[in-house]
Amino acid sequence: MISKELLDILACPKCKEPVRLDEENAGLVCDACRLRYPIRDDIPVMLIDEAEPLAGTEPTDNGA
Ligand SMILES: [Zn+2]
Numbered sequence: 001m002i003s004k005e006l007l008d009i010l011a012c013p014k015c016k017e018p019v020r021l022d023e024e025n026a027g028l029v030c031d032a033c034r035l036r037y038p039i040r041d042d043i044p045v046m047l048i049d050e051a052e053p054l055a056g057t058e059p060t061d062n063g064a
Contacts, residue, residue, distance in 0.1 A: 001025065002044060012037075013046050029054065 002021060012019050012030035019028040019037065028037040028044050035051040037044060 001042065002028075002039060006044070010044055010046060014048050014051075019046075027052075 002025070007019075007021060007028075010019050010028060011017060012033055012035070014035070015030065015032045017030060017032045019030050021027075022029045022036060025039075027039055028046070029035070030037070030051075033051075034054045035048075036054055037046055037051050039045065
């Protein structure tokens with residue numbers, strides 16, 4: 001479980017904005033980047049290379 005104190009100091013490595021815990025407490029979400037950082041063994045993996053794009057929320061204003 002990620003503590004509130006830890007969550008408060010975590011930031012997205014890409015945009016430096018605060019992240020939030022996702023609904024399943026299984027990842028940390030940056031709403032600005034639409035990325036989800038995994039949590040492994042209760043340790044947040046704040047690496048852009050490890051982040052997954054959020055599903056179903058891609059911008060549609062400039063679609064192919
Ligand atoms: Zn970000």
